Amino acid sequence: MYKIYKTNKISNIYNKVNELIRNDNLFKKETIILVKNNILSDEIKKYLATINGISYNLNIKHNTIKTIYxxxxxxxxxxxxxxxxxxxxxxxxxxxxLYYILKDNQTQNTSQFQSTKNRYAFASKMINLFHKYYSKFLYLIDTWRSNNFLFEDKNKHYYESIQKEIFEQLFVNQINILDLQEKIKKEITNTKQDIETKRIIIIGESREIDRKILHSLQQIFNITIYELVLKDITQIHSNLINELIPIKITKLQPTIQLTKEIDIQSFNEINFLSSLKNNIIKDTPLSNLDDSFKIIQAKTKKREVEILINNILHSTQNNNININDIVITYLAKDMDMYLPYIEELLSKYELAFTILDSQDILKSKSIIALKQLMKLFISNRGTISNFNRKEIIEFLSNIKVMNKFNISTNELEYLIKFSDAMNINFGMNKTHKEKLSYDQNFLNSWEDGFNRFLMSLIFNDKYECNNCNENINFQDPESIIKLISIIRSLYEDIMYFKDQKYTIHEWAEIIDIFIDKYIKLDDENRIDAYISTKIQYLKTFSKDANENLYKDYIIKIKEKKVDFSLFKAIFEDTITQKTHQLNNKSTGILVASCDKIEYLQKSEIHFLGTHELDSNIYFDNMDLLNEYYDYINLEQENISNLIKIIFAATQKLYLYYSQSQYLNPDINNPKIINKIINHIKDTGLDIKIETHPNENYDPEYFKCNKANYLINYDTEAFNIAKSLQKGQSSNFKQKRLTLNKQITLDIEHINKAITNPYKYFYEEILNVQIKDTSYINDIKEKQEEQIIDIDNFNYKLMSIISIHEYIKNNTNEHILERINNIIENQIQRGIIPINIKKTKIKEEFIRKLLQIKNNIDINFQDFFKMQKADITLNKNIFIDFEDKTLEFKLNGKLKNIYKIDNQYFYIYLEKKDYGQDKIIKKINLYMLGLMIKTAITNIKSIKEIKINYETSKLSIENQYTNEEINHLDIENLLKQIAYISSHPTPIYKDLIQKSLLKIENINELPIALKTQIKYQQKSISINKNMEFILKDKDITWCPYYNRFRDTHDLNIEANLETLLQNFYAKFIKV
Structure with a gap:
């Protein structure tokens, strides 16, 4: 007997699985469990392991038809x-x-599909419709097989007759799944056959055709079929359901005999959400409103996601909820609108997530590059591309192609200028031009232009650009030659396969070779991996469900040769179909469309875009299922999914929607949302839509407290941020931070920890991005350095690998090999262009290296005795701070440290001598000595060896002996960090250093420090050139008193004052 178990609780379905497999033989796979995806598999396994205390080796399958087979x-x-x-x-x-049936005109009314692309697209649409009928409308197929029509209406009859004829033609030479069902039915006897499988458990509603086959199979074999489904609550009669669906459709009943068990139970959680569920199924009273159910309105879809992320952060920080127990969902048709925002914001806050739905792969650079490549194979007219300038440059400028050939932006600009100056229009060469149907007088091919370009190199000619006021002199001929070589290679490769016919799997092999040669795919990129998977699938085209059984007809299809235009249509159709990321393991927050999560039980579900539940439904008159049910079927499916989601959430369900931009306020409120709100209000509860501002930091949001909102920001802290953003010097009072967790510091970041004291407060607590405008000049300088200067590049090159290693190494070939590797790495990462002059770099590098070596030979022979010191810190230090103990963890490896016995040396390369930085160097060297002494007790001294890059001279200016380094100063330094990070006192390391230069006595430090802080600094004005650095949303500020006033009158804490004086006293005299 085919048994169907219907319930309103997901947990009941999981418990039913547990009940059915309880007595299974552990060493045999007696039960097959059929589920829709891996995520559901994992949920069932975890649930059963939790309630039984043991992990089951379940026999879970995802393909019903293969299981039947x-x-x-x-x-x-x-x-x-x-x-x-x-x-x-x-x-x-x-x-x-079906494509070949249409091509051979074996059906009527389809002669309009003349092009390969349109013919294949129509065939694909028809096959997808037939599979939909198998699933939900088998009665239609049965009607056709009885040589009848479903509709008598002539308008509907027209579309049905086309499909009926196509269906009949499709199965002239092969059986269909209904033929299999009939054969299975004929094999039913009074004696059942024993097989290893004893039962099949199907979670979720089966296709109608699958039910019929499984029903017959259990009469042949000793197996029992269990179908565990959530009851369609839209069919019950309760007040809310009647309001949401005033007209209910009655679907066709299955023709097979089924045993049904209905198990509707009340929900036991103590919250408003639970009472709403019970109200839906039994009209029971609603409990008081709480945070378990919210309807939230936003201005835009992105803002919906921002508010959603705020709510998730609140849950994870305040409710101890596991992020694996949170789902973000939306309607399937909206996935491509929401996924980019969801990925961006979850990544920003470092929240782990798994996406069950595919992305909009049509926007992927890899897909675009692939489609551009295939378009060069064959144009829309069905012939080889004319290789016009626009499509060639578009292909080469795709980042996936640029990465493959290490093409720089400058090189693309050269190509554009070159093609413009040479007046290149269409065609690769003379032979190609002759085959194009254009006036030959107006054609300049790539080869024509390149030949003239080579002549210009020989005779040093310049070419005038019609669109420019000055002549163009090609200063980088290597780039032009390189790019023309790529274009010529692409043309020759395509011409080799022109007008050829191959099988589908052979074309898949060929396109795979082209991708490998011209497009850079990344194995770690989901879409790139998806492309590779689809190519592998086509390499085995056409497959059957059981590869061991010989299929003559399949072999004929497999070995049929096709032209590239048909392969292109097949490949594009295959690769752009929506697929689900089924292979992803469920880690973190699950992101999936609402039709994929109906059998998952989660603590929190956030439903985006609920205003689309009642939006205009796209009606396809070719879809006879819609015609038969006259629209209502689609609306009812949406409501059914919504109710299932309401039932799947245990602790929180939040519905989000974007406000429409209609003038009529009644239209702005979604119909379904309004019905839910009105239903709740009719019970006497004053539920309100939670309205949020346009941005997290909108001042309007803070004018009044909203007690029921989860997102409550610190109003005072927000005002600080806004005043800084506007550059206002308003007074405010800043709160202190409480330091109470382990503080991990990489030793290379200790300087940063006391340089930017409020970074933690703003970025971690307020989630406000801080960009200090005082660093703009540094950023600008780094941007300018992208214009490759050989001297500057060599300085960076010497900084990458230890200067000590270069100087001690006498083999120039070894050094040049290292330089080559570094340059290649920088080119691959896109840091420097591919056309950089390597020979000149090496010559300059060796020249500079010999100068430095000569100076060392003369001034410091001990340099060659030094050995590299391997010092790694992994130490926990506890300090007493304001009546509690703080734990600092120092991590990291000390760089550029060398030694002779127990004498230690810090070697560094300096671009040029900055005399005013002497005190900074002394402080930094002392801190380095502290780190070494923390790890090694028998240090004799630490000396600084400075090599000036400009002069190639070496000097030893600063040093400290063991006695001069006070190991207790490490605790002093950590206490300074604790004070400066938590107290509202704008003390910065650079201000301390400036103050030390101005005093003669350490007791003057506090006064000098206050003077420096109050000193009016000229603010940097923000201009157009800085827009790429500072966006509108960024908080910009300078670390000085005129931009950062507070109400504390700069009262430096007495304990901090003592720490500063004790630590910095030794640095006054430079």
Whole structure:
């Protein structure tokens, strides 16, 4: 007997699985569990392991039809039937068969599909519709097989007659799944056959055709079928359901005999959400409103996601909820609108997540590059591309192609200028031009232009640009030659396969070779991996459900040769179909469309875009299912999914929607949302839509407290941020931070920790991005350095690898090999252009190196005795701070440290001598000595060896002996960091250093420090050139008193004052 278990609780379904497999033999796979995806598999495994205290080795499958196939061939007669007949299971194979039917004009009313692309697209649409009918409308197929029509209406009859004829033609030479069902039915006898499988458990509603086949199989074999489904609550009669769906459709009842068990239970959680669920199924009273259910309105879709992320952060920080127990969902048709925002914001806050739905792969650079490549194979007119300037430059400028050939932006600009100056229009060469249907007088091919370019090099000619006021002199001929070589290679490769015919799997091999040669795919990129998977699938085209059974018809399809235009249509259709990321393990927050999560039970569900539940439904008159149910079917499906999501959430369900931009306020409120709100209000509860501002930091949001909102920011802190953003010097009072967790410091970041004291407060607590305008000049300088200066590049090169290693190494070939590797690495990472003059770099590098070596030979022979010191810190230091103990963890490896016995040396390369930085160097060297002494007790001294890059001279200016380095100063330094990070006192390291230069006595430090802080600094004005650095949303500020006033009158804490004086006293005299 085919048993269907219907319930309103997901946990009941999981418990039913546990009940059914409880007595299974652990060493046999007696039960097959059929689920829709890996995520659901993982949820069931975790649930069963939790309630039983043991992990089960479950036999879980995802493909129902393959399971049917494998069980069916246990019967020898059915196996023989399948060996002698062709049963198509893969939609691509069926589509190709139908394509040839349409091409040969074997059907009426389809002669308008003349092009390969349109013909294949129509075939694909028809096959997808047939599979939909198998799933939800089998009665239609049965009607056709009885040689009848479903509709009598002539308008509807027209579309049905087309599909009926196509369906009949499709199965002239092979059987369909209904033929298999009939064969299985004929094999039913009074004696049932025993097989290893004892039962099949299906979670979720089965296709109608699958039910019929499984019902017959259980009469042949000793198996029992259990279908565990969530009851369609839209069919019950309760006040809310009647309001949401005033007209209910009654779907066609299955023709097979089913045993049904209905198990509707109340929800026991103590919250408003639970009472709403019970109200839906039993009209029970609603409890008081709480945070378990919210309806939230935003201005835009991105703002919906921002508010959602705020709510998730609140849950994870305040409710101890595991992020694996949170779902973000939306309607399937909206996934491409929400996914980019979801990925961006979850990544920003470093929240782990798994996306079950595919992305909009059409926007992927890899897909765009692939489609551009195939367009060069064959144009829209069905001939080889004319290689016009626009499409060639578009292809080469795709980042995936640029990465493959290490093409720089400058090189692309050279190519554009070159093609413009040479007046290149269409064609690769003379032979190609002759085949194009254009006036030859107006054609300049790439080869024509290149030949003139080579002549200009020989005779040093300049070419005038019609669009420019000055002549163009090609200063980088290597780049032009390189790019023309790529274009010529691409043309020759394509011409080799022009007008050829190959099988689908051979074309897949060929396109794979082209991708490998011209497009850079990344194995770690989901879409790139998806492309590779689809190519591998086509390499085995066409497949059957059981590869062991010989299929003559399949072989004929597999070995049929096709031209590239048809392969292109197949490949594009295959690669752009929406697929689900089924192979992802569920880690972190689950992101999926609402139709994929109906059998997942989670603590929190956030539903985006609920205003689209009642938006205009796209009506396809080719879809006879919609015609039959007259629209209502689609609306009812949306409501059904919504109710299932309400039932799936245990602790919180938040519905989000964007406000429409209509003048009529009644239109702005979604119909379904309004019905839910009005239903709740009718029970006497004053529920309100939570309205949020346009941005997290909108001042309007802070004018009044909203007690029921989860997102409550610190109003005072927000005012600080806004005043800084506007450059206002308003007074405010800043709160102190409480330091109470382990503080981990990489030793290379200790300087940063006391340089930017409020970074933690703003970026971690307020989530406000701080960019200090005082660093703009540094950023600008770094930007200018992108214009490659050999001297500057060599300085950076010497800084990458230890200067000590270069100087001690006498083998110039070894050094040059290292330089080569570094340059290649920098080119691959896009840091320097591919056309950089390597020979000149090496010559300059060796010249500078010999100068430095000569100076060392003369001034410091001990340099060659030094050995590299391997010092790594991994130390926990506890300090007493304001009546509590703080734990600092120092991590990291000290760089550029060398030693002779127990004498230590810090070697560094300096671009040029900055005399005013002497005190900074002394402080930094002392801190380095502290780090070494923390790890090594028998240090004799630490000396600074400075090599000036400009003069190539070496000097030893600063040093400290063991006695001069006070190991207790490490605790002093950490206490300074604790004070400066937590107290509202604008003390910065550079201000301390400036103050030390101005005093003679350490007791004058506090006064000098206050004077420096109050000193009016000229603010940097923000201009257009800085827009790429500072965006509107960024908080910009300078670390000085005129931009950062507070109400504390700069009262430096007495304990901090003592720490500063004790630590910095030794640095006054430079």
């Amino acid at each position: 494998n069980i069916s061939i246990e019967n020898p007669n059915i196996k023989k039937f399948l060996e002698n007949n062709t049963l198509l299971f893969y939609t691509e194979t069926e589509t190709l068969v």
